Amino acid sequence: MQDFIEQSLFFGPVISLALYEVGLLIKRRYKLAILNPLLITAIVLIAFLAVSGVEYDSYNASAKYISYFLTPATVALAVPLYEQFKLLKDNLAAVLCGILAGVLTSLVSILLLSKLFGLTHEQYVTLLPKSITTAIGMGVSEEMGGITAITVAVICVTGMIGDMTSEWLFKILRIRHPVAKGLALGTASHAMGTAKAMEMGEVEGAMGSLAIVTAGLLTVIGASFFAQFL
Template sequence: MNEFLSNSVFFGAVLSLAAYETGLLLKKKFKMAILNPLLIGTICVMAVLMIFKVDYKKYNESAKYISYLLTPATVCLAVPLYEQMSLLKKNFRAVAVGIVSGVLASLVSVLALSRIFGLSHELYVTLLPKSITTAIGMGVSEELGGIVTITVAVIIITGILGNVIAELVCKIFRIQNPIAKGLALGTASHAIGTAKAMEMGPVEGAMSSLAIAVAGLLTVIGASVFAGFM
């Protein structure tokens, strides 16, 4: 079985899609925030690889085809933004300040915590792109000399956490404005947070889509600057 799965061309892709679909079914049935499809899918994939002792490199070779869709899927997020263009123009200043504040909060928090816990420069720059989409974050981490695989894991964890606690945080801090919700999710939790924003409403989804792109570009610039602070 191990040899069969390892040599299968599409094993990784099929396993990933099946695991994610399992997560979706559990989320729809129990309607619990903790049952995030990506989180459940990740756990399922890890379980299968461990049970059948499939090497990660073999799995990744057959699952990489899904990764090719990541960038075009991110670009497609421009569609809901286009539909809310008039709202964006009306609130341009607030949107700009919100995204810049979110990016700075992310970079400053990583710097502060890295100093507190005495992390090395390599780990520090690895964590800097934690709140931007994987397609951009991997490039930033590699360029700054970080550990790309850890960066990917951190980005995914950040997104899942944002997706899971989004509604609770908004409730605790009484955030009711749809624009504020969308910007917060897109800036802090990239594409996974945007998925939650789209569940909340069209305005939240549009603003979150905008935040992903702008926050990604600002983080590329900001991370290069902050990399020299430690």
């Protein structure tokens, strides 16, 4: 059985998508923020690989093809933005300032924490793209000499934290405007944050879609500048 799993071209995608679907069902059933489908998938999958003895490289040999859909899925987020284009025009200045503030907060916080904990330059640049989508973050990390695998993990963790904590943070901070919610989620938690924003409403989803693209471009520019500080 182990040999079959390791040699199968379908094992990786099938088990990944099946576990994610189970995670979605659990989230819908219990409606708890901590029951993030991606988190459930990762935990169960790690446990399965450890118990079965299947090597990660064998799993990833077929599962890696799922990531090819990441870029077109990100581009498709432009659809809800187009549907809310008038809202964007009416709030353009506030939208751009909000995204810029979010990007700068992310980069500055990584710089300060890296200095505080004595991280190396390689570790520092690995963390800089933490708040942008994986499709962009991997390229940024690789270009600056970071550890791409860790960058992917950090991006996923950032997205899950945003998904799990956003609702109660909005309540505590009394953030009620749909534009503000969407921008915050898209800027801080990339695609996962935008998926959460879409659950909240069309306006939130549209602003999250805009934030992903804009924050990604600003981070590419900003990360190159901030990389020189450590």
